[in-house]
Amino acid sequence: MSKTLLITGGASGIGAETARQAATRGYRIAINYRTRDAQAKKVVADIEAKGGKAIALPGDMARDADIVRLFEETEKALGPITHLVNSAGSNGKRGRVDALDAAVISDLFAINVIGLMLCCREASRRMSTKNGGKGGVIVNVSSMAATLGGRLGSSAYAASKGAVDAFTKGFAREVAAEGIRANSLRPGMVLTEMTEGRLKDPAIRSSIEASIPMRRVGTSAEIAQAVLWLLSDESSFITGAMLDASGGGYII
Ligand SMILES: NC(=O)c1ccc[n+]([C@@H]2O[C@H](COP(=O)([O-])OP(=O)(O)OC[C@H]3O[C@@H](n4cnc5c(N)ncnc54)[C@H](OP(=O)(O)O)[C@@H]3O)[C@@H](O)[C@H]2O)c1
Numbered sequence: 613m614s615k616t617l618l619i620t621g622g623a624s625g626i627g628a629e630t631a632r633q634a635a636t637r638g639y640r641i642a643i644n645y646r647t648r649d650a651q652a653k654k655v656v657a658d659i660e661a662k663g664g665k666a667i668a669l670p671g672d673m674a675r676d677a678d679i680v681r682l683f684e685e686t687e688k689a690l691g692p693i694t695h696l697v698n699s700a701g702s703n704g705k706r707g708r709v710d711a712l713d714a715a716v717i718s719d720l721f722a723i724n725v726i727g728l729m730l731c732c733r734e735a736s737r738r739m740s741t742k743n744g745g746k747g748g749v750i751v752n753v754s755s756m757a758a759t760l761g762g763r764l765g766s767s768a769y770a771a772s773k774g775a776v777d778a779f780t781k782g783f784a785r786e787v788a789a790e791g792i793r794a795n796s797l798r799p800g801m802v803l804t805e806m807t808e809g810r811l812k813d814p815a816i817r818s819s820i821e822a823s824i825p826m827r828r829v830g831t832s833a834e835i836a837q838a839v840l841w842l843l844s845d846e847s848s849f850i851t852g853a854m855l856d857a858s859g860g861g862y863i864i
Contacts (some may be wrong), residue, residue: 615639616690617843618683620673620731621700623648625804626753628655629832630697630839635664637840639695642686643668646700665690673700674722676730683734692746695843696735698728699753703806704772706765717768724772725779728752732783732794740790747791751842752780753835754796756858763820763864773798777854784852793851795842800858802830825860 617634621627622643631641645652652668659666667689671678686693704720739748755773762770777796784794801820811817821827838857841847
């Protein structure tokens with residue numbers, strides 16, 4: 613079966629690495645990006661240089677209209693979407709609860725939770741065998757923050773990822789008999805543009821690494837491999853699960 617993979621937030625970090633690795637495994641790739649036009653073009657060029665097929669489509673995954681348009685444009689260009697990775701996400705503004713700001717929390721939940729749910733809606737409408745689709749596989753990129761409430765100052769982010777896990781479990785059960793599998797992948801601390809600012813500080817990096825049983829942060833490549841396994845038939849009996857890719861978790 614030909615495979616078309618749509619990745620939200622696919623111009624950088626975990627999304628971009630998943631795109632690159634998936635292309636070498638025969639997926640046709642659509643990456644969505646919001647502001648990173650040049651990075652998105654580079655991911656597409658890298659994939660094409662290796663003989664793969666990829667396109668890049670702009671869109672704000674916190675906006676319903678953009679999400680609907682993204683799915684329509686992907687299918688127009690590449691055919692039915694068989695696989696979806698929701699990697700677009702923000703870690704918001706770090707801070708203690710007494711400094712929380714309603715607008716900041718709303719923006720965080722708009723992308724990390726509501727946008728992700730709407731992407732699952734669009735995918736399931738198309739993939740469901742109930743609607744004439746051929747089934748499909750979805751991976752939602754959550755976070756280990758969902759398990760322990762996050763590192764100090766990340767409670768809002770942790771709450772958004774907890775919502776991703778709860779939604780994924782419920783959603784997976786709703787569509788399990790319609791040919792769709794959906795799972796959460798929970799990375800621990802991974803070196804990407806989201807975290808490089810903090811990890812650049814040697815003192816912060818060593819205290820973070822000391823809290824991880826494997827004593828190191830992860831790479832986008834390691835997370836992408838786990839995502840690809842969940843997308844593949846090798847995980848064919850797994851749905852509604854949370855897979856931790858975190859070097860053993862962390863101790864706060
Ligand atoms: N790095 C870690 O340690 C870590 C750990 C656990 C979970 N995660 C999760 O992994 C996912 C990928 O993050 P990453 O580490 O690869 O960092 P990243 O390189 O910053 O990737 C996040 C991507 O999401 C995009 N994005 C954000 N808001 C968007 C929106 N409204 N519409 C479309 N795209 C949007 C960003 O693009 P713009 O900048 O253009 O908005 C960016 O390309 C996120 O969901 C993150 O929460 C990361």
